[in-house]
Amino acid sequence: xxxxxxxxxxxxxxxxxxxxxxxxxxxxxxxxxxxxxxxxxxxxxxxxxxxxxxxxxxxxxxxxxxxxxxxxxxxxxxxxxxxxxxxxxxxxxxxxxxxxxxxxxxxxxxxxxxxxxxxxxxxxxxxxxxxxxxxxxxxxxxxxxxxxxxxxxxxxxxxxxxxxxxxxxxxxxxxxxxxxxxxxxxxxxxxxxxxxxxxxxxxxxxxxxxxxxxxxxxxxxxxxxxxxxxxxxxxxxxxxxxxxxxxxxxxxxxxx
Amino acid sequence: xxxxxxxxxxxxxxxxxxxxxxxxxxxxxxxxxxxxxxxxxxxxxxxxxxxxxxxxxxxxxxxxxxxxxxxxxxxxxxxxxxxxxxxxxxxxxxxxxxxxxxxxxxxxxxxxxxxxxxxxxxxxxxxxxxxxxxxxxxxxxxxxxxxxxxxxxxxxxxxxxxxxxxxxxxxxxxxxxxxxxxxxxxxxxxxxxxxxxxxxxxxxxxxxxxxxxxxxxxxxxxxxxxxxxxxxxxxxxxxxxxxxxxxxxxxxxxxx
Numbered sequence: 001x002x003x004x005x006x007x008x009x010x011x012x013x014x015x016x017x018x019x020x021x022x023x024x025x026x027x028x029x030x031x032x033x034x035x036x037x038x039x040x041x042x043x044x045x046x047x048x049x050x051x052x053x054x055x056x057x058x059x060x061x062x063x064x065x066x067x068x069x070x071x072x073x074x075x076x077x078x079x080x081x082x083x084x085x086x087x088x089x090x091x092x093x094x095x096x097x098x099x100x101x102x103x104x105x106x107x108x109x110x111x112x113x114x115x116x117x118x119x120x121x122x123x124x125x126x127x128x129x130x131x132x133x134x135x136x137x138x139x140x141x142x143x144x145x146x147x148x149x150x151x152x153x154x155x156x157x158x159x160x161x162x163x164x165x166x167x168x169x170x171x172x173x174x175x176x177x178x179x180x181x182x183x184x185x186x187x188x189x190x191x192x193x194x195x196x197x198x199x200x201x202x203x204x205x206x207x208x209x210x211x212x213x214x215x216x217x218x219x220x221x222x223x224x225x226x227x228x229x230x231x232x233x234x235x236x237x238x239x240x241x242x243x244x245x246x247x248x249x250x251x252x253x254x255x256x
Numbered sequence: 257x258x259x260x261x262x263x264x265x266x267x268x269x270x271x272x273x274x275x276x277x278x279x280x281x282x283x284x285x286x287x288x289x290x291x292x293x294x295x296x297x298x299x300x301x302x303x304x305x306x307x308x309x310x311x312x313x314x315x316x317x318x319x320x321x322x323x324x325x326x327x328x329x330x331x332x333x334x335x336x337x338x339x340x341x342x343x344x345x346x347x348x349x350x351x352x353x354x355x356x357x358x359x360x361x362x363x364x365x366x367x368x369x370x371x372x373x374x375x376x377x378x379x380x381x382x383x384x385x386x387x388x389x390x391x392x393x394x395x396x397x398x399x400x401x402x403x404x405x406x407x408x409x410x411x412x413x414x415x416x417x418x419x420x421x422x423x424x425x426x427x428x429x430x431x432x433x434x435x436x437x438x439x440x441x442x443x444x445x446x447x448x449x450x451x452x453x454x455x456x457x458x459x460x461x462x463x464x465x466x467x468x469x470x471x472x473x474x475x476x477x478x479x480x481x482x483x484x485x486x487x488x489x490x491x492x493x494x495x496x497x498x499x500x501x502x503x504x505x506x507x508x509x510x511x512x
Contacts, residue, residue: 117375119409126409142421153375153382153421160420161413165398 004190005037011200011223022245036188042139044111045090070138070174083107106133112155139174176208202229260446261293267456267479278501292444298395300367301346326394326430339363362389395430432464458485
């Protein structure tokens with residue numbers, strides 16, 4: 001029995017600067033059905049507050065509790081580990097890490113730094129790792145769909161670059177980290193088995209959720225979806241549907 | 257019986273803009289003993305001709321035949337595959353690829369691009385791969401010792417980034433590619449078993465050569481060598497020695 005819904009944002013609810021057709025209404029139908037929901041995004045180019053403001057501007061009013069970002073997970077990780085960040089993130093995200101200097105150890109934090117992925121910045125992070133810093137990835141997505149509509153290299157590639165250079169693996173905080181899905185579900189008193197995830201990334205959203213024990217996961221054919229994605233990663237999606245309205249229809253059908 | 261010697265350049269013969277102590281004399285001792293030798297370098301920030309000029313300026317006079325570079329291996333690969341390069345290399349190396357436009361297919365060629373490793377350039381290469389280009393790596397070294405004396409991120413990290421993003425492996429042309437070691441040895445009529453490799457990179461030079469079937473491989477404690485490198489990668493070096501003069505002494509002792 002589904003008792004909680006996890007939704008990706010970019011490529012599912014909006015794309016670039018426009019809302020996808022029927023998305024706002026689909027979210028409203030979930031709310032009307034009394035189903036608790038959480039938006040779990042790997043977007044790391046905006047602070048949580050900036051993202052809420054943007055969603056409101058697009059016509060999607062949600063509370064801070066309904067939004068889970070890797071930035072907030074990273075801040076919690078740094079606090080729990082008494083670590084100061086060496087940031088390789090988008091300049092917009094730096095505000096998320098205020099007041100974390102001068103702690104007992106360092107951790108390189110990698111997000112989608114965009115144009116800040118210069119050789120100099122990446123090498124600065126690498127040298128901190130050589131000096132013993134931990135490696136923390138906000139996300140390890142391979143690709144995202146850029147504003148020009150083409151696939152672009154996402155933060156995961158740069159995480160992989162640093163992992164290769166130092167020969168050890170990053171702690172990944174966003175999707176597909178099981179802890180990320182679990183804490184989002186737990187915040188609405190939903191067990192993993194009773195949750196459903198909806199996303200456009202067959203690997204990080206769908207296979208990731210299923211590996212984390214989420215009961216079902218739907219792949220939508222919007223956003224970064226490419227032909228064949230439904231069989232490209234294991235486990236395969238519970239269902240592959242056209243878009244968010246179709247996913248919501250599937251979810252509501254499970255309730256009746 | 258050793259009948260051919262392979263030598264790395266940076267970190268073994270020179271470092272930054274100076275020759276390492278005793279290196280020129282050590283090379284002269286090999287020449288005097290009648291041992292054929294080849295310099296096998298993964299340096300990809302200079303054309304072969306520019307490298308020869310630089311070595312001459314440092315007091316090391318060698319012929320073009322004695323120098324093997326990944327740049328020349330890449331040019332040969334592109335010619336053999338009738339492919340045009342999408343270059344993610346140091347601007348200095350672009351001259352190596354003149355006259356290769358307009359062929360039947362594309363290949364992304366990755367070298368140590370240095371400051372040209374911008375997000376825009378890396379993403380341009382990624383998009384070519386998405387469109388079906390092959391992926392060719394001049395080298396896959398993790399690190400090199402920069403002019404400031406600190407370890408820096410080498411091309412291998414960016415190769416790993418692209419491999420991760422597209423989910424397939426690059427063809428690696430420089431060390432530790434077996435073909436690279438083999439063709440350098442074959443050019444002096446030396447079988448792999450009768451060859452010896454001398455390098456400061458425990459992985460690409462030493463373990464790479466031994467995996468390629470080279471009879472012995474010596475690790476020198478100069479250049480990028482760090483404590484513990486002799487046991488960090490399999491197979492371990494045949495011997496670990498202080499520097500190039502000590503390596504040459506070891507080689508000459510095998511002859512007597």
